[in-house]
Amino acid sequence: MKVGIDPDRSGHGGGIMGIRLRAGYFVPLLVLMVGTACAPIWAPIDEKTPRPFPMTTLEMTMDLPTGWMSSYYAPAAGYFFFTVHGSELEEIWIRRWPKTRIVKGTNRNLVGPMTIQEMANLSIDSRRLDDGVGAFEVVSSRPATLDGRDCYRLDYRYRNQIGLPKRTVEYGCPVGAWFYRFEFNAPRQFYFDRRLEDFERMTRTIHFTTKGA
Amino acid sequence: MTGRIGSKSKSPADGAAAAAGRRSPAVFVLLFLLVSGCAYVPLEPFGSERTARTLDPDERHLWKESRRLQHEIEISGLLFEDEALDRYLARVLERVSPPELSTALVEPRVRVISDVNIHGYSFANGMIYIHTALLSRMANESQLATLLSRELAHVIDRHALRASRDKKAQADTLAWIGVGASVVQGGGNYKLLAQAASISSLAGFHYLLETAADEKGLAILAAAGYDVREAPKFFRMTIDHLAEVHSQGVWGWAPFSPPVQMTARIAGYEKLIASQYGDSRATRRQPIADPPAFQRKVHRATLRQTELELAAGLFVSAESSARRATESDPRDPEALVLFGRALVGQRSKPLPGRDLPSIRKVRAAFESALQLDPRHAVATRELGMSFYRKTGSTRGRKATVEALRRFRRYLRIAPAAEDADYVRGYIAELEAESR
Structure with a gap:
């Protein structure tokens, strides 16, 4: 059974660059290509997942939350994304960016002498102005420690673009030239309380391996 | 007529005419296409003949879509809630609404949205939204009436319907707002705006429709007894505002127009004013609220706008908004606190060519707020922060003492404040430093 190149039909009139697929193989291959390109591929987090999990693109390690799914392609894009039932119901985002980058919507960055509270306030400002964020309300903002480093812990509520009440807990940590953000976001009703401890447990295992920090 | 198609003429002149004649159908077709492409055939306006009960099928769909989006806006928590302001806006809207709207059973409404970007727009069903940014920059009721009349x-x-029927115009509109949304730096609810732009006046209509709205809007404004001379001043303000935003280093900002x-x-x-409204003084009536009263009515919206500008890092704009708020209500400590915060912001992000506000001026703003309300928690904390932040390489002894005093007082006034843990941390740090 030949897949892909059909030598009998290659050459003149044999398709693009002489490669022509038989229709019987072409359709499943097309479906596979479209499917893998469009659909997120999830990797389950279970007992086989290494502990601590090396997150080389972010220069850190931590224990991933068991029972969640990890977006397979996210690390290649420079972040990690976890969920159980889909992003509308619960999501954890782990990202970092250089302190020199303008924080979305705020016309400011994290360079210069800033207190941890001022960094938290910058994140609040960014969220307050964010797309589809209405009725924004800070529940608490307090200093926190992750891996022995000074960070902030923010807890805020808002309504998304379809009016769904959501709640977010976010940690922010300046580490060297980088700013790390760990974020858990879920609908206020049921899902937030149900999965918050998974997130908190995960943050307690964070270890930064950032160069120069 | 020479040069008709099929002419047998052989002379050079006749030949040229013949050639022109052969081209003429193509020219006419081209001209027709160009003219029909540019011309906007007006739709029958709302009135006794065309009412909300006799909508065209696609118009019914447009109204339904408008209601859906308005519902989304209203449940998303983006509306600025101020009942007194809403009542006032409704009164101004009622005053400018021409009788043909009620004849047509169209009931216009107006609401305010908390948004840092200057915008005001209407939907096909008569719903008008004004952003806090636009409302807080208006100088008087005539300028508010200018916007409402035009919408x-x-x-x-029925410009929204006219535009939706013009597929190309709609595609252009969406493309424009798409570009705006992708490059915007200033924050704001751009997904919502992008949706609204497709079925409202937000992104602007074809220039012929806009020109028609200018003329009709001005006529409505004049008929309601407002000072039409305020209209160009209002629109000039939006240009000045955009320049002000740009001067603060924010370039990707979707303009009002x-x-x-x-x-x-x-x-x-x-x-138009010079040619048609030269003697409009005779028909002018007193506004519902004179300029000082108007500023008081939009005072809370101005405070909200100042907060949004502070969040967006537009500290010069925030200073300007806070100053207006201190003028509209000199007894409001909140306005002074926001004014002080705008100055702090400018000190943290200096702009080239602009003098840095002095720390003395910053403290004076918070102290003035505390004179109005000695137990104002945020003013107390911010005054403490003004001493806590080092103005040089070290913090002086006096600054440490003052910061400690203010922070301790803050915790006494607001022991359960959301940021109390940070302040306890500052106190611990200052106490260790002063030992």
Whole structure:
């Protein structure tokens, strides 16, 4: 059974660059290509997942939350994304960016002498102005420690673009030239309380391996 | 007529004429296409003949879509809630609403949205939204009436429907707002705006429709007894605002209307006013609220706008908004606190060519707020922060003492404040430093 190149039909009139697929193989291959390109591929987090999990693109390690799914392609894009039932119901985002980058919507960055509270306030400002964020309300903002480093812990509520009440807990940590953000976001009703401890447990295992920090 | 198609003439002149004649159908077709492409055949306006009960099928769909989006806006928590302001806006809207709207059973409404970007727009069903940014920058009721009259002109002449029928115009509109949304730096609810732009006046209509709205809007404004001379001033303010935003290093900001178009609109208004409303003084009536009363009515919206500008890092704009708020209500400590915060912001992000506000001026703002309300928690904390932040390489002994005093007082006033843990941390640090 030949897949892909059909030598009998290659050459003149044999398709693009002489490669022509038989229709019987072409359709499943097309479906596979479209499917893998469009659909997120999830990797389950279970007992086989290494502990601590090396997150080389972010220069850190931590224990991933068991029972969640990890977006397979996210690390290649420079972040990690976890969920159980889909992003509308619960999501954890782990990202970092250089302190020199303008924080979305705020016309400011994290360079210069800033207190941890001022960094938290910058994140609040960014969220307050964010797309589809209405009725924004800070529940608490307090200093926190992750891996022995000074960070902030923010807890805020808002309504998304379809009016769904959501709640977010976010940690922010300046580490060297980088700013790390760990974020858990879920609908206020049921899902937030149900999965918050998974997130908190995960943050307690964070270890930064950032160069120069 | 020489040169008709099929002419047998052989002379050079006749030949040229014949050639022209052969081209003429193509020319006519081309001209027809060009003219029909540019011309906007007006729809029958709302009135006794065309009412909300006799909508075309696609118009019914447009109204339904408008209601859906309005519902989304209203449940998303983006509306600025101020009942007294809403009542006042409704009264101004009622005053400018021409009788043909009620005849047509169209009930215009107006609400305010908390948004840092200057915008005001209407939907086909008469719903008008004004952003806090735009409302807080208006100087008086005539300027508010200018916006409302113009949006009502769009509604009466069914411009949203006209634009939705013009597929190309709609595609252009969406493309424009798409670009705006992708480059915007200033924050704001751009997904919502992008949706609204497709079925409202937000992104602007074809220039012929906009020009028609200018004329009709001005007529509505004059008929309601407002000072039409305020209209060009209002539109000029939006250009000045955009320049102010740009001067603060924010370039990807969707304008109320591009400055070139707005300049042309202002020129058009001035021409119209000079030619048709030269003696409008005779028909002018007292506004519902005189300028000071108008500023008081929009005072809370101005405070909200200042907060949004602070969040967006537009500290010069925030200073300007806070100053207006201190003028509209000199007894409001909140306005002074926001004014002080705008100065702090400017000190943290200096702009080239602009003098840095002195720390003395910053402290004076918070102290003034505390004179009005000695137990104002945020003013107390911010005054403490003004001493806590080092103004040089070290913090002086006096600054440490003052910061400690203010922070301790803050915790006494607001022991359960959301940021109390941070302040306890500052106190611990200062105490360790002063030992």
